[in-house]
Amino acid sequence: MTDQLAPVAIGEHLVGPNQPVYMIGEIGINHNGDVDIAKQLMDVAVTAGAQAVKFQKRNPEVAVPEHQKSKMRSTPWGEMTYIDYKHRVEFGIDEYTEIDRYAKEVGLQWFASPWDTDSVDFLENEFDALTYKVASASLTDFELLRAIAATGEPVLCSSGMSDWETLDRAVEVFDRDKLVLMHATSTYPLPPEEVNLKAIPAMRERYGVPVGYSGHELGLEISFAAAALGAVTIERHITLDSSMWGSDQSASMEPREFASLVKGIRVLETAFGDGQKRVMPGEESKIDSLRKVTA
Numbered sequence: 001m002t003d004q005l006a007p008v009a010i011g012e013h014l015v016g017p018n019q020p021v022y023m024i025g026e027i028g029i030n031h032n033g034d035v036d037i038a039k040q041l042m043d044v045a046v047t048a049g050a051q052a053v054k055f056q057k058r059n060p061e062v063a064v065p066e067h068q069k070s071k072m073r074s075t076p077w078g079e080m081t082y083i084d085y086k087h088r089v090e091f092g093i094d095e096y097t098e099i100d101r102y103a104k105e106v107g108l109q110w111f112a113s114p115w116d117t118d119s120v121d122f123l124e125n126e127f128d129a130l131t132y133k134v135a136s137a138s139l140t141d142f143e144l145l146r147a148i149a150a151t152g153e154p155v156l157c158s159s160g161m162s163d164w165e166t167l168d169r170a171v172e173v174f175d176r177d178k179l180v181l182m183h184a185t186s187t188y189p190l191p192p193e194e195v196n197l198k199a200i201p202a203m204r205e206r207y208g209v210p211v212g213y214s215g216h217e218l219g220l221e222i223s224f225a226a227a228a229l230g231a232v233t234i235e236r237h238i239t240l241d242s243s244m245w246g247s248d249q250s251a252s253m254e255p256r257e258f259a260s261l262v263k264g265i266r267v268l269e270t271a272f273g274d275g276q277k278r279v280m281p282g283e284e285s286k287i288d289s290l291r292k293v294t295a
């Protein structure tokens with residue numbers, strides 16, 4: 001069943017069984033509103049050998065709850081209201097135009113998780129988005145899910161903070177031929193006892209679509225195990241320096257660690273093989289030297 005699932009095309013990349021794992025560097029809001037930092041993070045993804053980077057797009061006026069807007073916050077740019085801070089770190093048309101240009105220059109895909117329908121319109125109308133990510137937090141926002149589905153683009157849908165019933169209802173909205181689900185647990189940082197990697201094959205069986213993994217743990221081994229369980233895409237947060245200011249920085253991977261992850265995943269892709277039991281070329285001479293009785 002796993003190997004028979006059709007891959008989903010995201011631009012020139014096929015995401016599915018027997019394809020290279022689609023590695024996503026989640027920049028999210030780790031650019032702190034600075035397009036130069038975003039471009040340095042794109043370089044990190046290219047150097048590591050990832051296929052894509054991801055951002056988060058919001059209209060702060062809609063995305064920030066009314067009662068939070070006037071709360072004061074200390075930021076590297078001084079004391080400001082929460083809504084002013086959200087505007088300060090949000091990229092608009094100029095920054096995304098530069099990101100789009102730079103992505104083409106360095107040969108990297110980019111996309112975003114829109115957190116409101118205005119952001120879907122922005123990404124679709126201004127950039128003809130390659131694909132959309134559904135953040136776990138948005139899984140029950142049916143107006144948003146329907147707007148994303150209506151674009152007709154492929155969808156990477158995350159699944160943290162949800163049970164089967166919640167996920168069943170969200171999956172119904174999308175065309176399964178263009179859907180990749182992503183197992184996720186929305187605990188930051190994610191402790192091993194809450195990872196539940198066996199959900200990857202379980203989701204694949206239940207919905208008959210390729211399943212990937214959006215990880216918030218520290219370290220490499222859980223993402224390696226996700227690939228071994230058939231994750232077709234792996235997304236991890238990246239940062240230039242995990243001590244930088246910002247809510248996601250400390251649970252993000254620094255450049256060398258992300259490069260080690262992608263390198264290790266590429267080794268695993270080769271090592272998975274095809275499952276046919278046969279004598280490998282390197283073993284042939286060993287039959288002669290080690291086996292006393294031959295069949």
Ligand SMILES: C=C(OP(=O)(O)O)C(=O)O
Nearest residue numbers: 113133135136158184214
């Ligand atoms: C928060 C996001 O994703 P996830 O739920 O996979 O962590 C996101 O894509 O914006």
